[in-house]
Amino acid sequence: xxxxxxxxxxxxxxxxxxxxxxxxxxxxxxxxxxxxxxxxxxxxxxxxxxxxxxxxxxxxxxxxxxxxxxxxxxxxxxxxxxxxxxxxxxxxxxxxxxxxxxxxxxxxxxxxxxxxxxxxxxxxxxxxxxxxxxxxxxxxxxxxxxxxxxxxxxxxxxxxxxxxxxxxxxxxxxxxxxxxxxxxxxxxxxxxxxxxxxxxxxxxxxxxxxxxxxxxxxxxxxxxxxxxxxxxxxxxxx
Numbered sequence: 001x002x003x004x005x006x007x008x009x010x011x012x013x014x015x016x017x018x019x020x021x022x023x024x025x026x027x028x029x030x031x032x033x034x035x036x037x038x039x040x041x042x043x044x045x046x047x048x049x050x051x052x053x054x055x056x057x058x059x060x061x062x063x064x065x066x067x068x069x070x071x072x073x074x075x076x077x078x079x080x081x082x083x084x085x086x087x088x089x090x091x092x093x094x095x096x097x098x099x100x101x102x103x104x105x106x107x108x109x110x111x112x113x114x115x116x117x118x119x120x121x122x123x124x125x126x127x128x129x130x131x132x133x134x135x136x137x138x139x140x141x142x143x144x145x146x147x148x149x150x151x152x153x154x155x156x157x158x159x160x161x162x163x164x165x166x167x168x169x170x171x172x173x174x175x176x177x178x179x180x181x182x183x184x185x186x187x188x189x190x191x192x193x194x195x196x197x198x199x200x201x202x203x204x205x206x207x208x209x210x211x212x213x214x215x216x217x218x219x220x221x222x223x224x225x226x227x228x229x230x231x232x233x234x235x236x237x238x
Contacts, residue, residue, distance in 0.1 A: 003061040006054045010072060013050070015041035026071065026111055033145060033181065034111055040072040047072060051079035055087075059101055066108040074108060078118040085122055099126040103135060106147050112181055119150045124157025133166055140173045145181065148174060152185050159192045167193055168204055175208060180215060187219025194223065210235045 019041030028034040042050075057080055065077035081098055088095045102109070102122045109115055127133050139151035152174060155167040171186045194201030201220070209217055209232050221229040231237050 003057060003064065006050070006057070006076070007073075009050055010040055010042065010047075010076070013040070013042045013046055017041065018043070022071070026113075033179075034071075036069055037071045037111065038069050040070065042072055044075075047075050048079055051076045052083060055080050055083045059097075062101070063105075066105050071111060071114075074110070074114055075117070078109065078114055082118060082121045085125065095126060098122060106139070106150060107144060109150065110146050112149060112185075115146055115149045115153055119153040120156035120160075123150060123154035127154070128157060128161060128163075136166055136170060137173070140170045145179055148177065148179075148182055149185050152182070152189050155189055156192060159189065159196065162196060164193050164197065164200055168200075171204065172208070175211060175213075175216075183213045183215040184219055187216040187222075190216075190220040191222055194220070205232060206237050209237060 019039040022039035022041060026034040026037060026039070028037050054076070062077045062080060065073040068074070081102065085095060085098050088098070099122060102118070109118060123135070127136070136151045136154060139147040142148055142151075152167070152170050155170060158164070158166055167189050171190055174182050174186050177183070177186075190201055190204065193204075205212075205217070205220060212220070214233070217232060221232050224232070
């Protein structure tokens with residue numbers, strides 16, 4: 001399959017009205033986080049189905065897709081990368097090539113859905129058996145919104161293997177971040193930690209609940225009983 005065929009198929013599946021809705025949903029107005037992004041208006045299941053037919057596209061093709069300002073192209077490129085990664089053998093050199101390519105393109109992974117589908121499945125999976133996870137901390141301290149979100153969402157893969165340390169450390173780094181998308185991401189990952197070990201999550205929350213942004217705390221305590229959740233939100237936890 002060729003890149004030309006992929007673009008043609010995507011165009012054939014485009015929907016003008018859905019594209020208009022996506023412009024609003026993904027905050028593409030002036031000064032908003034998705035400013036400048038364009039959409040074809042293709043639903044996610046269709047994009048995934050199409051992407052899986054083009055997993056033989058090379059890295060130059062994927063780079064062209066990621067250099068575009070069309071959000072759907074980015075989504076397709078990332079699904080293809082994920083599929084390539086899944087098909088790697090353990091410790092395959094291709095895994096590192098995919099990881100390095102992803103890191104090089106971190107600023108092109110430029111909306112929350114793109115981060116959320118790809119960061120755990122590429123960065124997180126790659127780092128699972130690695131002791132050097134400095135890239136997560138570098139991204140956590142970045143000025144780029146998407147690199148910060150990548151840093152915390154990547155740890156979802158670690159959480160699934162009951163490795164919580166990096167999630168907690170990165171959450172601590174991001175406590176003072178001002179962006180709502182970071183508050184939601186951190187709260188979500190803390191909740192995922194709690195789904196596996198409530199005690200560890202609550203130790204963190206007891207230490208930081210009075211300092212945490214409200215949205216972050218709401219996301220983190222979503223699965224708590226109403227009484228316990230209210231106690232955290234009011235800061236009545238000792």
